[in-house]
Amino acid sequence: MKAIVYGRYGPPDVLEVKEVEKPEPKENEVLVKVHAASMNYGNLVLLTGKPFLARFAFGLLKPKYAIPGGDIAGRVEAVGKGVKQFKPGDEVFGDLSGSGWGSFAEYVAAPEQAFAPKPSNLSFEEAASVPMAGVTALQSLRDKGEIKSGKKVLINGASGGVGTFAVQIAKSYGAEVTGVCSTRNVEIVQSIGADNAIDYTKEDFTTKPERYDLILGANGHHPISAYKRCLNPDGIFVHVGGSGAQLAQAMLLGPWISMAGSRKIGSFLQRANQKDLYYMKELIEEGKVKPVIDRRYTLEEVPEAFRYFSQGHSQGKVVITM
Structure with missing residues (x-):
């Protein structure tokens, strides 16, 4: 072969x-x-x-x-x-x-x-x-991010492999989803169900007044302090992709920030899981994810x-x- x-x-x-x-x-x-x-x-x-x-x-x-x-x-x-x-x-x-x-x-x-x-x-x-991108999005939102209906979720890197699945999975849980992407990807992010799309070439979401219950970092380079500032008091930030510096901060500083306050900062690594493949199959066949x-x-x-x-x-x- x-x-x-x-x-x-x-x-x-x-x-x-x-x-x-x-x-x-x-x-x-x-x-x-x-x-x-x-x-x-x-x-x-x-x-x-x-x-x-x-x-x-x-x-x-x-x-x-x-x-x-x-x-x-x-x-x-x-x-x-x-x-x-x-x-x-x-x-x-x-x-x-x-x-x-x-x-x-x-x-x-x-x-x-x-x-x-x-x-x-x-x-x-x-x-x-x-499989890998879909299950990464699912596990990071559900297991690490504790997503629930009505939560305000921001996905940084919403137009990438993990991000496009994360937008749709978050919507399937009943969350209000904001996707961050470049100008050429705004239409794609909106078409897969995001309630709001932020063009990072025109505005920086970390400087805006909006706060979120869950932020999924599927891409980006912002320091962990900026993500923390955008979280609600009991909010959660989950790093699944982005710059090496961002990953290092999530791994090294995240546990200290989480212990010192009510906000949680952490990184996530997907694990192959047959049960979650079946779950993704159901979401897809129900028309909730494409x-x-x-x-x-x-x-x-x-x-x-x-x-x-x-x-x-x-x-x-x-x-x-x-």
Whole structure:
């Protein structure tokens, strides 16, 4: 089979399309013919080995996983004898970040818990855009952000992969949502349900008088003190993306700020979770969430897809088609 392979950290130029051995499913694994995959921030970490601390999980001197790619959508081709949830022919989508990565290939074998049935109203390309970004948005809003109906929520980076899902998921909970984005993305953010859209090229939300119950930092570079100022007395800030300085402040200063007052500041890292894939499937089939896809690339064009994605200006998701 064809796959994207690399043996050292570096720029997209280290990626190669090679013929590799087609995997065989183990007892609890399913073999999936990949129809589509998608880009996420974790793919950049796998490629570059940055930030350096990530190498303790992904390989200190060289990549631990030869084939990158986490999100996947495809059709089950074979199953191990211990598999109970799926059978050949089933259409599935999933997140391989907890089971060896490897979705930038024509086939992948992974534990059945990495997958869920593909939403019936999505194409393979649309379904492949959901798992990591969608579940990141869900877990950060629900588990870390304690979102509830009627809460005032601000999403900084509302037009990106995580942000577009976060806007829609927050609305599904009955929240009042404000999305922060650039001029060219205002229309997109409004079209997916945001009650308000702030163009950060024209105004700085951290200097405005509005206060929020929950702020999700999916992008941006503001200092933690600015986010704290925008929170209501019992408000919560959750960092899921943005500048390295912003992440460092959230991790180092967040616990102290949270202990010293009623406002909570913290960072969040998504965890692959089959139950949450099923939840996303329900939201999508109910029409409450729909993926936003920016660009599509072929497997051979994955290096170019990395170059575009690393610029940080994608509108929704970047998808890889097989």
